[in-house]
Amino acid sequence: MKKLLSIFAVVAFAFSAHAGTLDDVKNRGFLKCGVTTGLAGFAAPDDSGEWAGLDADMCRAVAVAVFGDRSKVEFITTTGKSRFPTLASGEVDMLARNTTWTISRDVNLGFEFVGVNFYDGQGFMIPSALGVSSATELDGATVCIQTGTTTELNLADFFRLNGISYEALPIETNDEGKENLFAGRCDVYTTDASGLSSTRAAASNPDKWVVLPEIISKEPLGPLVRHGDHQWGDVVRWSLNAMIIAEELGVTSENVDAQLGSNVPEVLRLLGVEGSYGEMLELAPDWAYQIIKQIGNYSESYEANVGPDTPLEIARGLNALWTQGGILYAPPFR
């Protein structure tokens, strides 16, 4: 099935490969951005029907960069299976759909990952009553695991490496895993850490559950575009980087106007006061200023959607700036 899909993707790509996504988007008047059908903290419709979340902010940031208007974006919902064909056939201009950057997706499927907007990884959640503080103490545990996913293979590797045994309880969906864990049919539920956080937040008493500190896989999630249109790839890449750099420089949506008179050269370059970086990207000179003004920097987006003050309570961890113990790093704005 996967192979078949990738063939479709390549064929679709061959049919629709024409340069100038940026021009297409400008002519159309709005951005088409592929998101999930709903994932807590990443993309979900709010009460008024507006899409909100870390990935939704990524889409809006690109819309702001191109049009200077955060509302000039149409969200196209995609599932794990339909996302790649949708992007390849040109139905969306970009995907921001918590998609893990892997070599086969980057190379074989003909996509270009332009960066990472969330570093995720597979983790474990257990009832706090179990009294376990590390995943290596889980010998003999029953583990709820989604079948047919990379998490299943990672789990087997992890337990084999640590020389401990487990019993797998195969499940199909996240909901099923949640119900089984809450009903006590399995001792451990394993999936991506962000998914565990939302599962925990959905529990009637979140304090009864803990997410163990071990992260056993790399899941860098990021926005992606089609191969072969580097100009458009650059626009998306630097929209993300602008948000990260803004955090590094301490520019927020609140102080961005005051920062226009800053004496830090990189701030002035970022906000378009100096240099002609907008022109290089074929965007307005103040494109990054508008992103920060209308969306905020990376930290603001993170805190509003998935941070410790939200029900998801995901600590910055790996997603902190490289200067603050994380690995979030953007090339210099120069």
Added chain:
Amino acid sequence: MNEKIESRKPPVATTGIIGWLRINLFFNWTNSLITIFVIYCLYQFVPWILDWTLFSADFKYNYLGQQITNQEMCSRNLDPENGGACWAVIYVRFYQFIYGFYPREEVWRVNISYVMLAIALLPLLITKLPYRKIFLNFTYIFPIIAYFLLNGGFGLPDISTNKWGGLLVTLVLGCTGIALAFPIGVLLALGRRSKLPVISMMCVLFIEFIRGVPLITLLFFGMVMLPLFLPEGIDMDGLVRVLVAVTLFQSAYMAEVIRGGLQAIPTGQYEAARSLGMSYWRMNFQIILPQAIRISIPPIVNTSIGLFKDTTLVIIVGLLDLLGIGRGTLADTNWLGLSYEIYFFVSLVFFIFTFGMSRYSLYLEKKLKTGINMGAD
């Protein structure tokens, strides 16, 4: 001996409530045991479900009298002793459940379409409706009006189907699928029984191919492959692609259902029609099909209900139908963990529609007396 004997009343044990109870609920000891068991189960279940759904439930305000805007304010999350369902999530999200992301200033168009759908169904549901002919004409043109009304045109701004969602998508898919599949199904059924080999082979191939693959595969086919067959530049709408897949799927099943009806018609009916000099089409449309469809009503409704429920599969291709909106709501950090309420509501809506359809089919069967012996009618 002309004494008049008063007619005696029947024994108490066989009439009235007691008689009914004896015959229906306590006829013999197994019957009585089952009755008692069922009453016990109802006694356990009904008070609890009523309490959860109604008496202890929050509708708009929690037990402290605050208006609920997120799941933490639900009574059962504030105090587990003090609350049942938290229907506030449905209240707050009602617009999305019914209209999806349709712009609020244009929502009157959807409302009018819903009302017109009800009017269009009237002549089909009530045979004694006054001016039924005029209403029927409206029913035939309703799909065209609804298309322009919902989609845009004639001065109305275009609303991309990407913004449609919730019950609107469910109804559009269900109604269009059922309405289009019926005539196509009839033609396929006739084609499969045709004596012309090319036509019958093509119909058999089509039906067997479609029935041989799951609906999900067809949906994917519609979503991913269909655009490849179209000339470049023609952008087929996502909803239309799904509609094509759903209609193909449903028409194949409908064809087989109707073929079942056709096979039940005695050869004598064909011969009688032929001997009157009727043409093939006249014979089928005036003699054979009215009888065949009449006996096929239960399976026709059966597959239609099946299709209506299968429309929830469109979430796989990224369309948010009623269930999809429910899942999207569950992914909103404000409403995490309210899955019981949302799934209960969605299943209730589906139940209302499917139960209505099955009642309608019972009514039709009664009206058309489908149970009769065909030949002797």
